[in-house]
Amino acid sequence: MAFVKKYRIGTRGSPLALAQAEETRQRLLTAHKGNLSPDNLEIVVIKTTGDRIQDRALSEAGGKGLFVKEIEEELLSGAIDFAVHSMKDVETKLPDGLVIDCILPREDARDVLITANGGSLADLPEGALVGTSSLRRQAQVLNRRPDLKVCLFRGLVDTRLRKLRDGEADATLLAYAGLKRLGKEQVVSELLSPEDMLPAVAQGAIGIECRADDVETAALLKPINDSVSAARVFCERAMLAVLDGSCRTPIAGYATLTDDGELYLRASLLSPDGAQRLDASGRGSLDEPEKLGRKVGQELRDIAGEDILSFHI
Numbered sequence: 001m002a003f004v005k006k007y008r009i010g011t012r013g014s015p016l017a018l019a020q021a022e023e024t025r026q027r028l029l030t031a032h033k034g035n036l037s038p039d040n041l042e043i044v045v046i047k048t049t050g051d052r053i054q055d056r057a058l059s060e061a062g063g064k065g066l067f068v069k070e071i072e073e074e075l076l077s078g079a080i081d082f083a084v085h086s087m088k089d090v091e092t093k094l095p096d097g098l099v100i101d102c103i104l105p106r107e108d109a110r111d112v113l114i115t116a117n118g119g120s121l122a123d124l125p126e127g128a129l130v131g132t133s134s135l136r137r138q139a140q141v142l143n144r145r146p147d148l149k150v151c152l153f154r155g156l157v158d159t160r161l162r163k164l165r166d167g168e169a170d171a172t173l174l175a176y177a178g179l180k181r182l183g184k185e186q187v188v189s190e191l192l193s194p195e196d197m198l199p200a201v202a203q204g205a206i207g208i209e210c211r212a213d214d215v216e217t218a219a220l221l222k223p224i225n226d227s228v229s230a231a232r233v234f235c236e237r238a239m240l241a242v243l244d245g246s247c248r249t250p251i252a253g254y255a256t257l258t259d260d261g262e263l264y265l266r267a268s269l270l271s272p273d274g275a276q277r278l279d280a281s282g283r284g285s286l287d288e289p290e291k292l293g294r295k296v297g298q299e300l301r302d303i304a305g306e307d308i309l310s311f312h313i
Helices: 017-030 067-076 134-143 157-163 176-182 215-224 227-242 287-309
Strands: 007-011 039-047 082-086 096-102 111-115 128-133 149-152 171-174 206-211 249-257 263-270 277-284
Touching: 007 067, 017 039, 017 082, 017 157, 017 206, 017 215, 017 277, 039 128, 067 082, 067 096, 067 206, 096 215, 096 227, 111 176, 128 157, 134 149, 134 249, 134 263, 157 171, 157 176, 171 176, 171 287, 206 215, 227 249, 227 263, 227 287, 249 287, 263 287, 277 287
Parallel strands: 007 039, 007 082, 128 149, 128 171
Antiparallel strands: 082 206, 096 206, 111 171, 249 263, 263 277
C-alpha cells in the first residue's frame, strides 16, 4: 500500500522528544520502503505546559499529563496526524476519540545514578543531596538510604547534568533509555537494577497516539508496533489505573516476559518519604496484559486498605 499524503508527527521540542520522533520516522520509512517518501513525514514541535513549568514539581502543577495535553488537543483538532510520546508521560485515561495505537520496541527501562565523583548509591556519604523531580525515585532512594536528602531537579537532561556539575546536588537519577537515545551513556555512574530501583510505569517505551477513527494512520503504524513491548506497557498502565496513579503518588511497576512466555509484573506503592513500601507481583497471559495489571493493582490497593491516602502527597 502506497502512502501519498503528508503525515504531521506531533512531539515536544526537547532533544529527547525529537530523537524519539526521528526514531519513529525512520522506523516508518524502513517498514514502508518504496511506499513512503521522507517528504511525507513532517515532524511538528508543540510546546507543552510541562515544558514551560521548570520552577516546581509536576505534582504541584497538575501532573504528568502536562507534557501531552497540548499535543492531544492538536491531534483532536486534526492539526497533526499522530503524536509520539514517552509513555511514562501519558495519563492512563486518554481523551475520548484518541488511542495509543503503536508501541515501539522498548528500550532498557532501568534507572541510573549519576554522581559528581562517579561513585554508587552505596558510596554516597550520609546527608548527601540527591536531585530528582520524580516522587517515585525520591521515595525509593529514601527507602534504601533514609540518611540521604532529596531536592527538586527539573529540566532537560543537559540542564540536570549542568546542575550536578555546578554542585547543586551530589547525585541525580535519570532513565537509562533517555541517555541511550541521546548518546550520553558515558555519564552513568551506576546502572540500577529493578531490584534496587523499580522503574516507572512504561519507562523506556515510546508510544504513538492517533485518532481512533483514522484507519489510514492505523495501517501506517501497524508494521512498527512491537506486540511484546505493547503488552508489557499496557499491563503496567492497567496496574497504575487501578491505583489512580499520578505524579502525587510514588508508584513503580515493571512487567517482563518470562522464559515460558508469560508476563511477570512487579509493582510497588511507597510513601513520599520512603518510610512505607508495599509490594505485589503476579504472572499472567501475554494475551491478557491488562487483566494481570488490574489484578496486581487491586492486590496493592487491598494491602494498603484505608491507609492508601497516606501514600499521596
